[in-house]
Structures are given as structure tokens and as C-alpha cells.
Amino acid sequence: MLIGHIKELVRHPVKSLDGEFVQKSKIMDYGLYGDRSHAYLDETKKGNFLTITQFQEMVRYKARFVGEESMDEYPKVEVITPEGNVFDWKDEELIKEMENKSKRKISTKKYTPSLVPIGPIAVEHILLVTDASLDKLEEIWGKEEVDFRRFRPNLFIELKEKKPFVEEEWIGKRIKIGNEVEVQLVGHSERCMIITVNPDNAERDKSLHTALIKERNNNFGVYASVIKTGDIHVNDEIHLLD
Template sequence: MLIGHIKEIVRHPVKSLRGEVVNTSKIMNYGLYGDRSHAFFDDTKGDFLTITQFQEMVRYQARFVGEESLDNYPKVEVITPEGKVFDWDDHELIEELETKSKRKISTKKYTPSHVPIGPIAVEHILLTTDASLEHLEELSGKKEVDIRRFRPNLFISLIDKVPFQEEEWIGRRIKIGSEVEIELVGYCPRCMIITVDPDDAQRNPSLLKTLVKERKSNFGVYASVIKTGDICVDDEVILLD
């Protein structure tokens, strides 16, 4: 059954930095090509550095530059809030992040053939829908809620605009385009990250309070990759029997 189309594809070359919107992507066995393939490591705590510890990370834009290969990822660039462009592991950028976060930072990266389940943390792909976002705006009383707060990989425009119907698909598979199949496996419980404004990194807890009250903190669903392949914006999304 045709349920919608891909409205937006977002990958995050560096964990917790602002993602990049792309028109096409390969779906690998670990998710979108290059998603969370690079990460900053908090040597002070012995764990990945994320928005939870350093919320200004949302203002740094990460992007791939160059030809994409199944052997090696392209170069990763980071654009700072001031508009400076660095290679993601440039010493000057690391020093800036260390100064702002007050932490000792190192870098970690994966390869296209390696499953980076550590940085992804839970599952391969995070999916949300336009109907659910619109309903959340109504529940929260906000004129517009920025989808970037939720950091989805796939943002689906539904034909039947029933909010949160993606939660009913858990345990079922959907097909995207002509090749890719994913299986919906669970809810995505939200944390303080959605309270951080993607533009200025300021926090406002009201959105999370709404989700806790109305949706048991859940928004979006996780999916595992069943069949790899290529996807594009506007691809049909089909709920399989």
C-alpha cells in the first residue's frame, strides 16, 4: 500500500553536528551512507561528545565534499557558527571545540564497510512524518516546530495525514523506491536534545514537556535495514503486507 513519499533525506557526517540534506543516498547495512561515520570523543568522560554535554554543537554544520566511494568516505568539512570552514579533524577546530566545551577532545571515524552502531547508538535509521510534526505543533501551541530538532534520517510526507501512524507500523516493513526495504522496530524516546534550538543553541524545555505529557516522550520510530540500495527525494514509500 502506497503511504507516502520521501520528503527529506538527512545524514549527519559528524555525530551531533548539524546534518546535511541530500537529494539521494545509498542505504547501507548500517543506514544512510556516512551517517554518524565521524565523531568527536570526550576524553574527559570517555564517551562520545554530543549535544547533551555541549549544546552548541548544533550550530556547527558538517558536510561531505568530493566523490563518494564504497572504499573511503569523502573529505568531511565543518562550517563553524562564524562561517569558517575546517577539515573536521583540523587542529584549530579541535582547539576551538575544546575551549568552548571545556573538555579534552579526540576524533573517531569509521569506514563505509564498518557498522558504526556506537555513534548511531540505537538503530540504523530514524524516521518521522509530516503529519506527526504538524500535530505536535498543535499540541505544543507552537506555530512551527523545526524538524531539525529531532534529527531524523527520513522525513516522510504521508498521503493520509494521520499523526503518529508510523508507530502502528512497528514490526512491519516498508519499501522505498525500487530497492530499499526497512523494518520498523521501535519508538524513539526523546531527551533534552530536542529542547536545543538548532539556530542559536538556546534551550527551551516546553517541547519536551509536551511530548512527555502527550506521547510518553516518543516521537518518530527506529528502523533496521533489510535490503540496501539507492533512495531519492520523492521516492514512493510502500507499506508491505
């Protein structure tokens, strides 16, 4: 059954930085190629991942791959700062800037194209959000437009039938994306303070999280596990399988 198509396809080369919109992506066993494959570590917290929770302005730093994608090695990763400066993600000047702003000692970590572990980098392979659910949340909140980037999904789906939160009914079922890829919906995405941070200016508004807790039991979007790998593209049809 046709349920919609991919409206936006987003990957985050560096954990907690703003992601890049891509027209196509290879789906690996762990999810989108290169998604959260690089990360900054907070050495003041025994090497835990540095995230928006500790350093809100991370949402204003944008990460992107530059160059040919390979199964042996990732392309170069560039970071664009809020001021528009472009650095290699490991550049000492960039690290120093982020250390000064966050008041933390920062180191780096990266994985390989063949292995990005589930757990420390992400809860599951893929996170998806639908347009109807976003519109309904906007109505529930009643304050301003809700940018879907707050929820950091990989797939932003435009539904054929605009039924809010229908994706929660897919949990336990499989969907097919395009001609090759199949994923199984495995659970709700329980939210944290990160959704309160505006991706454009890094300002916080706790009321969005409060509304989501009250009205949706703190869930928004669903996680999926990869069943069949392959290539997907923006505008690919999505079918719910029997």
C-alpha cells in the same frame, strides 16, 4: 499500499553536528552511507562521545562530505562553524575552538564505509519522522514552529493521508522505499534533552520535552532496520508491505 514519499533526506557525517540535506543516498547495512561515521570524543569523560547533551552549540556546527563517495574510504569531511568558517573536521584550529567553548578535551574517531556500529553511534539503522506527526506536535506544544531537525531523523516523510503518529502503527511491519530498499520498523524513538535545543541558535526550551513526555509518553518518530540495501532519493514513493 502507498503511504507517502521522502520529503527530506538527511545524513549526519559527524555525530551531534548539524547534518546535510542530500538528494540521494546509498542505504548500507548500517543505514545511510556515512551517517554518524565520524565523531568527537570527550576525553574528560573517559573518551565517551561528545554530544549536544554536553555541548549544546554542536547543533550550530554543520558537517558535510566533500568529494566522490567510495566504498573504500569516505570523502573529505568539512565542518562549517556558526560564524561561517570552513575547516577539515580534524583541523587543530577547529578542535581548539570547540574545546574552548565546551571546556572539554576533544579527540576524534571515525569508522569505515563498510562498518558503522550500531549502539554507540545510533540506536538503530534509520530514524524516520512524518510531517503529520510534526504538525500535531506543533499544535500540542502551542508555542512556535517545530523544526524537524530537532529530532535528527534520516527520513522526513510526507504522508499521503495526514494521520498523526501513524508511523507507530507500522512497528513490526516493512516498508519499501523507491525501487530497491526495504526496512522494517522496529520501535519507538524515546527522546532526550537534545530536542529542547533550537538548531538555529542552540537555545534551550524544556517545555517541548515536557509536552512530549505528557502527551506522547516521550516518543517521537520510529526506528527501522535495513532489510534490503540500495539507493534512495528525495521524492521516492514509500509503500507499506503486507
